[in-house]
Amino acid sequence: MSAGCVPPPSTTPPMTSSPKLSPLPLHKARSASAAAGRKNLQQLIQLRWIAVVGQLLTIEVTHYSLRLPLPLQAMLAIVGCLVLINLASLLRWRTRRPVHDIELFFALLVDVAALTALLYLSGGISNPFVFLYLLQIAVGAMLLRGGYLWSIVGMASACVALLAQHSRPLPLAPNLQDGWSSPYVVGLLVCFALNAILVVIFITRINYNLRRRDARLAAVRQRAAEEEHIVRMGLLASGAAHELGTPLATMAVILGDWKHMQALGADATLQEDIAEMEAQVKRCKSIVSGILLSAGETRGESSVQTTVRQFLDTLVQDWRTTRSVDQFVYDNRIQHDSPMVADTTLQQMVFNVLDNARDASPHWVRLQAERDADVLRIVVSDQGPGFSPSLLAQIGIPYQSTKGRPGGGLGLFLSMNVARTLGGSVVARNRPEGGAEVTITLSLSAITLQDANQEDHGH
Numbered sequence: 001m002s003a004g005c006v007p008p009p010s011t012t013p014p015m016t017s018s019p020k021l022s023p024l025p026l027h028k029a030r031s032a033s034a035a036a037g038r039k040n041l042q043q044l045i046q047l048r049w050i051a052v053v054g055q056l057l058t059i060e061v062t063h064y065s066l067r068l069p070l071p072l073q074a075m076l077a078i079v080g081c082l083v084l085i086n087l088a089s090l091l092r093w094r095t096r097r098p099v100h101d102i103e104l105f106f107a108l109l110v111d112v113a114a115l116t117a118l119l120y121l122s123g124g125i126s127n128p129f130v131f132l133y134l135l136q137i138a139v140g141a142m143l144l145r146g147g148y149l150w151s152i153v154g155m156a157s158a159c160v161a162l163l164a165q166h167s168r169p170l171p172l173a174p175n176l177q178d179g180w181s182s183p184y185v186v187g188l189l190v191c192f193a194l195n196a197i198l199v200v201i202f203i204t205r206i207n208y209n210l211r212r213r214d215a216r217l218a219a220v221r222q223r224a225a226e227e228e229h230i231v232r233m234g235l236l237a238s239g240a241a242h243e244l245g246t247p248l249a250t251m252a253v254i255l256g257d258w259k260h261m262q263a264l265g266a267d268a269t270l271q272e273d274i275a276e277m278e279a280q281v282k283r284c285k286s287i288v289s290g291i292l293l294s295a296g297e298t299r300g301e302s303s304v305q306t307t308v309r310q311f312l313d314t315l316v317q318d319w320r321t322t323r324s325v326d327q328f329v330y331d332n333r334i335q336h337d338s339p340m341v342a343d344t345t346l347q348q349m350v351f352n353v354l355d356n357a358r359d360a361s362p363h364w365v366r367l368q369a370e371r372d373a374d375v376l377r378i379v380v381s382d383q384g385p386g387f388s389p390s391l392l393a394q395i396g397i398p399y400q401s402t403k404g405r406p407g408g409g410l411g412l413f414l415s416m417n418v419a420r421t422l423g424g425s426v427v428a429r430n431r432p433e434g435g436a437e438v439t440i441t442l443s444l445s446a447i448t449l450q451d452a453n454q455e456d457h458g459h
Helices: 026-065 072-094 101-120 128-143 146-165 176-181 183-259 268-294 308-322 344-360 410-421 450-458
Strands: 304-307 327-332 339-342 364-372 375-382 425-430 436-443
Touching: 026 072, 026 101, 026 128, 026 183, 072 101, 101 128, 101 146, 128 146, 128 183, 183 268, 304 308, 308 327, 308 339, 308 344, 308 364, 344 364, 344 375, 344 410, 344 436, 410 425, 410 436
Parallel strands: 327 364
Antiparallel strands: 304 339, 364 375, 375 436, 425 436
16 A cells, blocks of 8 residues: 555554554463463472482481481371372372462472471471471472462471470481581581572472463563554554545546547547556455455455365466566465365465565566465565565564565565464575575465365265
8 A cells, every 4th residue: 555545644543653562461361370380380299209209218317227216107197198299289280270379389388387297206496407498488489479478488487486496306416516427417418408409400490481481471462462453454454445445436437437438539549548547446446345355344245165276276366467577486286175265365465475575576486385284385485685684583573674665564464463363374584595485384274164075075
């Protein structure tokens, strides 16, 4: 659409305005957070298994190797309960339902309670493994927010204070001067090593999960902004199309009158010019109708049943008729045809890519179509200068174009969004032999007639 055809600024918003960032839909934000919650619950389950193995080894070394008296039955019962809770957590994780902060909070409370019970039975605050509370607080700091986190800190602190006053004594003297010969010093070193190793491993994993969640949220936000941008452009295009309809109809009537005027009929050159003007007006009306159709007006009237091969053949023929290019190579490699519904939006998407290729390479353009199982792949190639590295990094972002004119870069942006709604994608790259290549990938299940296919197989 040329700049002169755009309605006055007072009636439509300017196309060069940047879209505001849409607020993230609440259900999408919750979905991303819940997905990260499932991964974090998995990390807690793994951490608990390590804790169970470590507790059993510590009980064995303390009771049998160091010969320190421990209430084995009570301590093994606590470890057994921890195993059952972890098995229940594993079953919960396998249900693949979203995991929320409150579930992670209670899972950490269970770990704090189990550690407190074991320390109560084995010396309380005099046990060197009392510093494992710091691991629970560190994990909670990565997983929880606000009140949940401070509740874990408060509970762990209260448990340490309780163990300072109430615990079963353990004959383990904190004789630090004995160095490696002191079981207490060895226990401190083991506790420090466990804390350091587990903090690095699990907090690194949890951080990775949180970064992936943030990346998903950013992608959802970007998509919401693009969808809002498309809606605004559709409203602008629809309004412009309505405004252009009346003058185009008037021009068509006037040209029809001129064509039948005797004074002008004698001039053959003038008649050719009038015929060419009529053809261009007809093309403009067709473009306006396509804009209205893409905006959702009278869409159902133009959707027709065809086949994939026939759709591509007709599309290529229409493009060749209305565009000029020195050499156009059409390679249709689809062997197994399928019924489909031809839609103007789908046709316009391919037209946009072909137009960009022709603008970059007026002497040679190629379209290759092939089918791979349930995927339709359309590859458009040219022999132009190709994409610059900076442009390749911003493919699909509106107003990123090499043409240097206002409003450029929207064709590929719209094509990528149309392909995405049909379960596909648009990928651009530079060819090794020179020029550019844009690959449109579509899911055939989104455009073909599945019922028709089944009926054909049934007969």
